[in-house]
Amino acid sequence: MEKKYDVIVIGAGPAGMMAAISAAENGATVLLVEKNKRLGKKLLLTGGGRCNVTNNRPVDDLITHIPGNGKFLYSTFSQWNNQDIMAFFNSRNVALKEEDHGRIFPVTDRSKTIVDALHEELKRQNVNLLTNTTVTKLVHDKTKIYGIKSDKEEFNAPCVIITTGGKTYPGTGSTGDGYKMAKACGHKVTPLFPTEAPLISNADFILDKTLQGLSLQDVKLSVLADKKVVTSHTMDLLFTHFGLSGPAALRCSYAINQELRNGKVSVPVALDCFPNQTKEMLLADLTARLQTKKSLKNALSQWLPERLLQFYLDKLALSDIPAEKVSTEEIESLITLVKHFEIPIIRTFGLERAFVTGGGVHLKEVNPKTLESKLCEGLFFAGEVLDINGYTGGYNITTALCTGHVAGKSAAEIASWQNI
Numbered sequence: 001m002e003k004k005y006d007v008i009v010i011g012a013g014p015a016g017m018m019a020a021i022s023a024a025e026n027g028a029t030v031l032l033v034e035k036n037k038r039l040g041k042k043l044l045l046t047g048g049g050r051c052n053v054t055n056n057r058p059v060d061d062l063i064t065h066i067p068g069n070g071k072f073l074y075s076t077f078s079q080w081n082n083q084d085i086m087a088f089f090n091s092r093n094v095a096l097k098e099e100d101h102g103r104i105f106p107v108t109d110r111s112k113t114i115v116d117a118l119h120e121e122l123k124r125q126n127v128n129l130l131t132n133t134t135v136t137k138l139v140h141d142k143t144k145i146y147g148i149k150s151d152k153e154e155f156n157a158p159c160v161i162i163t164t165g166g167k168t169y170p171g172t173g174s175t176g177d178g179y180k181m182a183k184a185c186g187h188k189v190t191p192l193f194p195t196e197a198p199l200i201s202n203a204d205f206i207l208d209k210t211l212q213g214l215s216l217q218d219v220k221l222s223v224l225a226d227k228k229v230v231t232s233h234t235m236d237l238l239f240t241h242f243g244l245s246g247p248a249a250l251r252c253s254y255a256i257n258q259e260l261r262n263g264k265v266s267v268p269v270a271l272d273c274f275p276n277q278t279k280e281m282l283l284a285d286l287t288a289r290l291q292t293k294k295s296l297k298n299a300l301s302q303w304l305p306e307r308l309l310q311f312y313l314d315k316l317a318l319s320d321i322p323a324e325k326v327s328t329e330e331i332e333s334l335i336t337l338v339k340h341f342e343i344p345i346i347r348t349f350g351l352e353r354a355f356v357t358g359g360g361v362h363l364k365e366v367n368p369k370t371l372e373s374k375l376c377e378g379l380f381f382a383g384e385v386l387d388i389n390g391y392t393g394g395y396n397i398t399t400a401l402c403t404g405h406v407a408g409k410s411a412a413e414i415a416s417w418q419n420i
Helices: 014-025 043-049 059-064 070-079 082-090 111-124 177-184 247-261 279-289 306-315 328-339 395-418
Strands: 007-010 030-033 096-098 103-106 128-130 135-140 145-150 154-156 159-162 193-195 215-225 228-239 243-245 267-272 341-345 356-358 379-381
Touching (some): 007 014, 082 103, 082 395, 103 111, 135 177, 159 395, 215 247
Parallel strands (some): 007 030
Antiparallel strands (some): 215 228, 228 243
16 A cells, blocks of 8 residues: 555544545545544434435524534635535435425435445545554644554655544544544643533432423423523423433533533523413413313313323322313413423433534634644644534534535645645
8 A cells, every 4th residue: 555645534434534535636645544444434323324414504504503613614614515515415326305404314314325425436536545444643743744653554644634523422433532633733622521412310200200201392492591591492302211312402412511511510401392382372272271171181181292291280289170170370380381391400411422522622723714733734623523513403414524625625735735
Protein backbone atom coordinates (compact mmCIF):
# COMPACT_ATOMS: atom_id res chain seq x y z
CA MET A 1 0.00 0.00 0.00
CA GLU A 2 1.12 3.55 -0.74
CA LYS A 3 2.67 5.39 2.22
CA LYS A 4 2.15 8.99 1.04
CA TYR A 5 -1.19 10.70 0.36
CA ASP A 6 -2.58 14.20 -0.02
CA VAL A 7 -5.28 13.64 2.59
CA ILE A 8 -5.74 11.04 5.33
CA VAL A 9 -9.17 10.68 6.97
CA ILE A 10 -9.43 8.97 10.36
CA GLY A 11 -12.81 7.30 10.97
CA ALA A 12 -15.27 5.94 8.41
CA GLY A 13 -18.58 7.16 9.79
CA PRO A 14 -20.77 9.55 7.77
CA ALA A 15 -18.39 12.51 8.27
CA GLY A 16 -15.33 10.46 7.38
CA MET A 17 -16.76 8.77 4.31
CA MET A 18 -18.07 12.06 2.97
CA ALA A 19 -14.77 13.84 3.75
CA ALA A 20 -12.85 11.19 1.82
CA ILE A 21 -15.27 11.38 -1.13
CA SER A 22 -15.13 15.17 -1.21
CA ALA A 23 -11.33 15.29 -1.01
CA ALA A 24 -11.02 12.74 -3.83
CA GLU A 25 -13.56 14.60 -5.96
CA ASN A 26 -11.32 17.64 -5.62
CA GLY A 27 -8.25 15.86 -6.93
CA ALA A 28 -6.61 14.54 -3.77
CA THR A 29 -5.14 11.11 -3.24
CA VAL A 30 -6.96 9.88 -0.13
CA LEU A 31 -6.50 7.24 2.55
CA LEU A 32 -9.48 6.45 4.79
CA VAL A 33 -8.57 4.60 7.99
CA GLU A 34 -11.21 2.77 10.07
CA LYS A 35 -10.69 0.77 13.27
CA ASN A 36 -13.66 -1.55 12.57
CA LYS A 37 -13.76 -4.28 9.96
CA ARG A 38 -16.57 -2.53 8.12
CA LEU A 39 -17.49 1.04 7.31
CA GLY A 40 -20.37 2.98 8.86
CA LYS A 41 -20.94 0.63 11.80
CA LYS A 42 -22.72 3.25 13.91
CA LEU A 43 -24.54 4.68 10.88
CA LEU A 44 -26.18 1.29 10.37
CA LEU A 45 -27.90 1.69 13.76
CA THR A 46 -29.33 5.16 13.20
CA GLY A 47 -33.00 5.88 12.74
CA GLY A 48 -33.91 2.51 14.20
CA GLY A 49 -31.88 0.86 11.45
CA ARG A 50 -33.55 2.98 8.77
CA CYS A 51 -31.04 5.90 8.71
CA ASN A 52 -32.63 9.33 9.04
CA VAL A 53 -30.11 10.72 6.59
CA THR A 54 -31.09 14.41 6.77
CA ASN A 55 -34.00 16.79 7.36
CA ASN A 56 -35.81 18.80 4.69
CA ARG A 57 -35.96 22.16 6.48
CA PRO A 58 -34.59 25.61 5.56
CA VAL A 59 -31.06 26.25 6.82
CA ASP A 60 -32.21 28.65 9.56
CA ASP A 61 -34.55 25.92 10.80
CA LEU A 62 -31.73 23.38 10.74
CA ILE A 63 -29.62 25.69 12.91
CA THR A 64 -32.51 26.06 15.39
CA HIS A 65 -32.63 22.28 15.76
CA ILE A 66 -28.90 22.09 16.52
CA PRO A 67 -28.89 23.63 20.03
CA GLY A 68 -25.24 22.79 20.66
CA ASN A 69 -23.41 25.59 18.76
CA GLY A 70 -25.47 25.26 15.60
CA LYS A 71 -24.64 28.84 14.52
CA PHE A 72 -21.07 27.72 13.86
CA LEU A 73 -22.48 25.77 10.89
CA TYR A 74 -23.75 28.78 8.91
CA SER A 75 -20.50 28.83 6.92
CA THR A 76 -20.60 25.06 6.36
CA PHE A 77 -24.24 25.11 5.23
CA SER A 78 -23.54 28.02 2.87
CA GLN A 79 -21.13 25.69 1.05
CA TRP A 80 -22.94 22.33 1.31
CA ASN A 81 -26.23 21.62 3.08
CA ASN A 82 -29.19 19.27 3.42
CA GLN A 83 -30.38 19.92 -0.13
CA ASP A 84 -26.96 18.88 -1.40
CA ILE A 85 -27.15 15.70 0.71
CA MET A 86 -30.44 14.76 -0.95
CA ALA A 87 -29.08 15.59 -4.39
CA PHE A 88 -25.97 13.50 -3.67
CA PHE A 89 -27.96 10.36 -2.91
CA ASN A 90 -30.62 10.92 -5.58
CA SER A 91 -27.91 11.24 -8.23
CA ARG A 92 -26.52 7.89 -7.08
CA ASN A 93 -29.87 6.12 -7.50
CA VAL A 94 -30.78 6.17 -3.81
CA ALA A 95 -34.47 7.10 -3.66
CA LEU A 96 -35.41 9.14 -0.59
CA LYS A 97 -38.72 9.88 1.11
CA GLU A 98 -39.90 12.51 3.57
CA GLU A 99 -41.73 11.62 6.77
CA ASP A 100 -43.09 13.68 9.70
CA HIS A 101 -41.13 16.69 10.97
CA GLY A 102 -39.17 16.86 7.70
CA ARG A 103 -37.22 13.64 8.34
CA ILE A 104 -35.63 12.10 5.24
CA PHE A 105 -35.11 8.34 4.91
CA PRO A 106 -34.11 6.00 2.08
CA VAL A 107 -37.21 4.48 0.46
CA THR A 108 -35.81 1.05 1.29
CA ASP A 109 -36.04 1.85 5.05
CA ARG A 110 -32.57 0.32 5.42
CA SER A 111 -29.49 2.11 6.75
CA LYS A 112 -27.41 -0.29 4.67
CA THR A 113 -28.67 1.48 1.54
CA ILE A 114 -26.97 4.70 2.64
CA VAL A 115 -23.77 3.01 3.82
CA ASP A 116 -23.53 1.02 0.58
CA ALA A 117 -24.00 4.16 -1.54
CA LEU A 118 -21.18 5.92 0.31
CA HIS A 119 -18.97 2.84 0.05
CA GLU A 120 -19.56 2.55 -3.70
CA GLU A 121 -18.69 6.22 -4.17
CA LEU A 122 -15.47 5.77 -2.19
CA LYS A 123 -14.49 2.98 -4.56
CA ARG A 124 -15.51 5.03 -7.60
CA GLN A 125 -13.32 7.89 -6.40
CA ASN A 126 -10.37 5.49 -5.87
CA VAL A 127 -10.14 6.20 -2.16
CA ASN A 128 -7.76 3.79 -0.45
CA LEU A 129 -9.54 2.02 2.41
CA LEU A 130 -7.67 0.65 5.39
CA THR A 131 -10.04 -1.12 7.80
CA ASN A 132 -9.40 -2.99 11.05
CA THR A 133 -6.64 -0.46 11.73
CA THR A 134 -6.24 1.81 14.74
CA VAL A 135 -4.51 5.19 14.47
CA THR A 136 -2.21 5.40 17.49
CA LYS A 137 -0.98 8.99 17.05
CA LEU A 138 -0.71 11.94 14.71
CA VAL A 139 2.67 12.88 13.33
CA HIS A 140 3.11 16.63 13.89
CA ASP A 141 5.38 19.27 15.37
CA LYS A 142 2.59 21.16 17.22
CA THR A 143 2.26 23.67 14.36
CA LYS A 144 2.00 21.40 11.30
CA ILE A 145 0.70 17.91 10.53
CA TYR A 146 2.79 15.37 8.63
CA GLY A 147 0.77 12.15 8.79
CA ILE A 148 -0.31 9.36 11.13
CA LYS A 149 1.02 6.32 12.92
CA SER A 150 -1.21 3.26 13.08
CA ASP A 151 -0.91 -0.07 14.83
CA LYS A 152 0.37 -1.42 11.51
CA GLU A 153 2.52 1.26 9.86
CA GLU A 154 3.07 4.98 9.30
CA PHE A 155 1.50 7.08 6.53
CA ASN A 156 2.43 10.57 5.40
CA ALA A 157 0.13 13.41 4.30
CA PRO A 158 0.11 17.21 4.55
CA CYS A 159 -3.56 17.10 5.59
CA VAL A 160 -5.34 14.87 8.10
CA ILE A 161 -9.06 14.98 8.90
CA ILE A 162 -10.27 13.65 12.26
CA THR A 163 -13.79 12.21 11.96
CA THR A 164 -13.76 9.71 14.82
CA GLY A 165 -17.17 10.63 16.26
CA GLY A 166 -18.06 11.10 19.93
CA LYS A 167 -18.24 8.67 22.85
CA THR A 168 -21.74 7.24 22.43
CA TYR A 169 -22.23 3.59 21.54
CA PRO A 170 -18.57 2.71 22.25
CA GLY A 171 -19.17 -0.78 20.87
CA THR A 172 -19.25 0.79 17.41
CA GLY A 173 -15.77 2.24 17.86
CA SER A 174 -16.76 5.69 19.19
CA THR A 175 -14.37 5.63 22.13
CA GLY A 176 -13.12 9.22 22.13
CA ASP A 177 -9.88 8.64 20.18
CA GLY A 178 -10.27 11.90 18.27
CA TYR A 179 -10.38 13.98 21.45
CA LYS A 180 -7.02 12.55 22.54
CA MET A 181 -5.50 13.31 19.14
CA ALA A 182 -6.85 16.87 19.26
CA LYS A 183 -5.44 17.43 22.74
CA ALA A 184 -2.05 16.10 21.63
CA CYS A 185 -1.99 18.90 19.04
CA GLY A 186 -2.77 21.52 21.67
CA HIS A 187 -6.54 21.69 21.23
CA LYS A 188 -8.98 22.22 24.07
CA VAL A 189 -11.84 19.71 24.34
CA THR A 190 -14.92 21.06 26.12
CA PRO A 191 -16.53 18.81 28.77
CA LEU A 192 -18.33 15.83 27.24
CA PHE A 193 -21.89 14.97 28.26
CA PRO A 194 -24.78 12.85 26.96
CA THR A 195 -27.53 14.42 24.90
CA GLU A 196 -30.48 13.01 23.00
CA ALA A 197 -30.70 10.58 25.89
CA PRO A 198 -33.68 9.07 27.76
CA LEU A 199 -34.62 10.74 31.07
CA ILE A 200 -34.38 9.07 34.48
CA SER A 201 -36.86 10.01 37.23
CA ASN A 202 -37.28 9.03 40.88
CA ALA A 203 -40.96 10.00 40.99
CA ASP A 204 -43.07 7.48 42.92
CA PHE A 205 -45.28 6.66 39.93
CA ILE A 206 -42.16 5.89 37.87
CA LEU A 207 -40.68 3.67 40.57
CA ASP A 208 -44.06 1.92 40.90
CA LYS A 209 -44.19 1.49 37.08
CA THR A 210 -47.72 2.88 37.09
CA LEU A 211 -47.51 4.20 33.53
CA GLN A 212 -44.74 1.97 32.16
CA GLY A 213 -45.16 1.31 28.45
CA LEU A 214 -47.73 4.07 27.92
CA SER A 215 -47.12 5.99 24.70
CA LEU A 216 -48.53 9.47 24.04
CA GLN A 217 -48.69 11.21 20.67
CA ASP A 218 -48.02 14.91 20.04
CA VAL A 219 -47.81 16.01 23.67
CA LYS A 220 -45.64 18.89 24.89
CA LEU A 221 -42.78 18.35 27.30
CA SER A 222 -41.14 21.45 28.79
CA VAL A 223 -37.92 21.79 30.79
CA LEU A 224 -38.29 24.15 33.74
CA ALA A 225 -35.64 26.17 35.57
CA ASP A 226 -36.74 28.38 38.46
CA LYS A 227 -40.33 27.79 37.30
CA LYS A 228 -39.56 29.26 33.88
CA VAL A 229 -39.66 27.26 30.64
CA VAL A 230 -36.18 26.67 29.22
CA THR A 231 -37.30 24.69 26.17
CA SER A 232 -40.42 22.85 24.97
CA HIS A 233 -40.94 20.09 22.43
CA THR A 234 -44.24 18.81 21.07
CA MET A 235 -43.67 15.24 19.93
CA ASP A 236 -44.34 11.66 21.01
CA LEU A 237 -43.49 10.52 24.54
CA LEU A 238 -43.03 7.11 26.17
CA PHE A 239 -43.26 6.28 29.89
CA THR A 240 -40.71 3.61 30.85
CA HIS A 241 -39.60 1.71 33.95
CA PHE A 242 -36.84 4.29 34.50
CA GLY A 243 -38.54 7.52 33.44
CA LEU A 244 -39.27 9.02 30.03
CA SER A 245 -38.17 8.23 26.49
CA GLY A 246 -39.38 8.96 22.98
CA PRO A 247 -38.60 12.01 20.79
CA ALA A 248 -39.96 14.66 23.19
CA ALA A 249 -37.88 13.33 26.08
CA LEU A 250 -34.72 12.94 24.00
CA ARG A 251 -34.94 16.51 22.80
CA CYS A 252 -35.26 17.80 26.36
CA SER A 253 -32.11 15.99 27.50
CA TYR A 254 -29.69 18.65 26.25
CA ALA A 255 -31.31 21.40 28.34
CA ILE A 256 -31.67 19.06 31.34
CA ASN A 257 -27.98 18.17 31.29
CA GLN A 258 -27.10 21.86 31.03
CA GLU A 259 -29.11 22.52 34.20
CA LEU A 260 -27.68 19.49 36.01
CA ARG A 261 -24.15 20.63 35.13
CA ASN A 262 -25.01 23.93 36.82
CA GLY A 263 -25.44 22.12 40.12
CA LYS A 264 -29.15 21.25 40.13
CA VAL A 265 -30.03 18.04 42.01
CA SER A 266 -33.02 17.46 39.75
CA VAL A 267 -34.74 19.28 36.92
CA PRO A 268 -38.54 19.28 36.53
CA VAL A 269 -40.22 18.69 33.20
CA ALA A 270 -43.85 19.61 32.66
CA LEU A 271 -46.19 17.47 30.56
CA ASP A 272 -49.02 19.10 28.61
CA CYS A 273 -51.33 16.48 27.12
CA PHE A 274 -53.29 19.06 25.11
CA PRO A 275 -50.76 21.56 23.74
CA ASN A 276 -53.13 22.80 21.04
CA GLN A 277 -56.01 23.56 23.41
CA THR A 278 -56.29 26.33 25.98
CA LYS A 279 -57.71 25.77 29.44
CA GLU A 280 -60.86 27.60 28.35
CA MET A 281 -61.31 25.25 25.38
CA LEU A 282 -60.82 22.22 27.61
CA LEU A 283 -63.29 23.56 30.18
CA ALA A 284 -65.97 23.90 27.52
CA ASP A 285 -65.20 20.41 26.22
CA LEU A 286 -65.33 18.78 29.66
CA THR A 287 -68.44 20.62 30.72
CA ALA A 288 -70.23 19.14 27.71
CA ARG A 289 -68.85 15.63 28.32
CA LEU A 290 -69.92 15.61 31.97
CA GLN A 291 -73.63 16.13 31.35
CA THR A 292 -74.29 12.46 32.08
CA LYS A 293 -75.08 10.07 34.92
CA LYS A 294 -72.03 7.94 34.07
CA SER A 295 -69.01 7.74 36.33
CA LEU A 296 -66.40 10.41 35.70
CA LYS A 297 -63.98 7.82 34.30
CA ASN A 298 -66.56 6.50 31.80
CA ALA A 299 -67.64 10.00 30.81
CA LEU A 300 -64.03 10.82 29.91
CA SER A 301 -63.13 7.44 28.42
CA GLN A 302 -62.18 8.87 25.01
CA TRP A 303 -60.53 11.98 26.37
CA LEU A 304 -57.23 10.45 27.51
CA PRO A 305 -55.64 6.98 27.43
CA GLU A 306 -57.32 4.89 30.15
CA ARG A 307 -54.29 4.41 32.40
CA LEU A 308 -53.28 8.06 32.26
CA LEU A 309 -56.85 9.20 32.95
CA GLN A 310 -57.10 6.87 35.95
CA PHE A 311 -53.72 8.15 37.20
CA TYR A 312 -54.84 11.77 37.04
CA LEU A 313 -58.22 11.04 38.63
CA ASP A 314 -56.52 9.15 41.48
CA LYS A 315 -54.16 12.06 42.12
CA LEU A 316 -57.15 14.38 42.53
CA ALA A 317 -59.32 11.83 44.42
CA LEU A 318 -61.98 12.05 41.71
CA SER A 319 -62.20 8.39 40.70
CA ASP A 320 -65.45 7.58 42.51
CA ILE A 321 -67.41 10.75 41.79
CA PRO A 322 -70.32 10.64 39.31
CA ALA A 323 -69.72 12.96 36.34
CA GLU A 324 -72.74 15.13 37.09
CA LYS A 325 -71.54 15.72 40.67
CA VAL A 326 -68.11 17.09 39.76
CA SER A 327 -67.72 20.74 40.72
CA THR A 328 -66.30 23.47 38.48
CA GLU A 329 -63.29 23.74 40.79
CA GLU A 330 -62.60 20.01 40.44
CA ILE A 331 -62.87 20.22 36.65
CA GLU A 332 -60.44 23.14 36.66
CA SER A 333 -58.01 21.18 38.87
CA LEU A 334 -58.11 18.30 36.39
CA ILE A 335 -57.49 20.65 33.46
CA THR A 336 -54.55 22.25 35.29
CA LEU A 337 -53.07 18.81 35.89
CA VAL A 338 -53.38 17.59 32.30
CA LYS A 339 -51.93 20.88 31.03
CA HIS A 340 -49.06 21.01 33.54
CA PHE A 341 -47.96 17.81 35.25
CA GLU A 342 -44.45 18.10 36.66
CA ILE A 343 -42.04 15.14 36.73
CA PRO A 344 -38.61 15.39 38.41
CA ILE A 345 -35.62 14.28 36.30
CA ILE A 346 -32.52 13.35 38.29
CA ARG A 347 -30.27 12.48 35.34
CA THR A 348 -30.23 11.16 31.79
CA PHE A 349 -28.70 8.01 30.37
CA GLY A 350 -24.90 8.21 30.26
CA LEU A 351 -22.72 8.73 27.20
CA GLU A 352 -22.49 5.03 26.46
CA ARG A 353 -26.28 4.83 25.94
CA ALA A 354 -27.05 8.31 24.63
CA PHE A 355 -27.60 8.97 20.94
CA VAL A 356 -25.32 12.02 20.74
CA THR A 357 -22.22 13.38 22.50
CA GLY A 358 -22.35 16.96 23.75
CA GLY A 359 -19.06 18.83 23.94
CA GLY A 360 -15.96 18.26 21.83
CA VAL A 361 -13.11 20.10 20.11
CA HIS A 362 -13.41 23.77 21.05
CA LEU A 363 -14.86 25.70 18.10
CA LYS A 364 -12.84 28.86 18.76
CA GLU A 365 -9.81 26.84 17.68
CA VAL A 366 -11.38 25.74 14.36
CA ASN A 367 -11.81 27.85 11.21
CA PRO A 368 -15.58 27.76 10.48
CA LYS A 369 -15.06 28.26 6.75
CA THR A 370 -12.58 25.40 6.17
CA LEU A 371 -12.85 23.37 9.43
CA GLU A 372 -9.05 23.47 9.66
CA SER A 373 -7.35 23.77 13.03
CA LYS A 374 -6.20 27.28 13.89
CA LEU A 375 -3.37 25.74 15.91
CA CYS A 376 -1.94 23.03 13.67
CA GLU A 377 -1.64 23.52 9.91
CA GLY A 378 -3.17 20.71 7.86
CA LEU A 379 -5.32 19.30 10.68
CA PHE A 380 -9.10 19.27 10.12
CA PHE A 381 -12.14 18.18 12.12
CA ALA A 382 -15.62 17.08 11.02
CA GLY A 383 -18.68 15.47 12.59
CA GLU A 384 -19.39 14.67 16.21
CA VAL A 385 -15.79 15.17 17.37
CA LEU A 386 -16.56 18.90 17.15
CA ASP A 387 -18.41 20.68 19.97
CA ILE A 388 -21.67 20.60 18.01
CA ASN A 389 -24.80 18.58 18.76
CA GLY A 390 -28.31 18.53 17.36
CA TYR A 391 -31.65 16.95 18.09
CA THR A 392 -32.63 13.57 16.70
CA GLY A 393 -34.46 13.90 13.40
CA GLY A 394 -31.57 13.85 10.94
CA TYR A 395 -29.75 16.91 12.28
CA ASN A 396 -26.61 15.18 13.54
CA ILE A 397 -26.10 13.16 10.37
CA THR A 398 -26.66 16.35 8.39
CA THR A 399 -23.94 18.03 10.45
CA ALA A 400 -21.61 15.06 9.92
CA LEU A 401 -22.11 14.82 6.16
CA CYS A 402 -21.88 18.57 5.57
CA THR A 403 -18.85 19.24 7.76
CA GLY A 404 -17.24 16.16 6.22
CA HIS A 405 -17.81 17.46 2.71
CA VAL A 406 -16.45 20.94 3.51
CA ALA A 407 -13.42 19.59 5.41
CA GLY A 408 -12.60 17.19 2.56
CA LYS A 409 -12.79 19.90 -0.09
CA SER A 410 -10.72 22.31 2.02
CA ALA A 411 -8.07 19.68 2.78
CA ALA A 412 -7.76 18.78 -0.91
CA GLU A 413 -7.23 22.43 -1.83
CA ILE A 414 -4.55 22.93 0.83
CA ALA A 415 -2.84 19.67 -0.12
CA SER A 416 -2.74 20.81 -3.77
CA TRP A 417 -0.78 23.91 -2.74
CA GLN A 418 1.74 21.66 -1.01
CA ASN A 419 2.29 19.84 -4.31
CA ILE A 420 3.06 22.94 -6.36
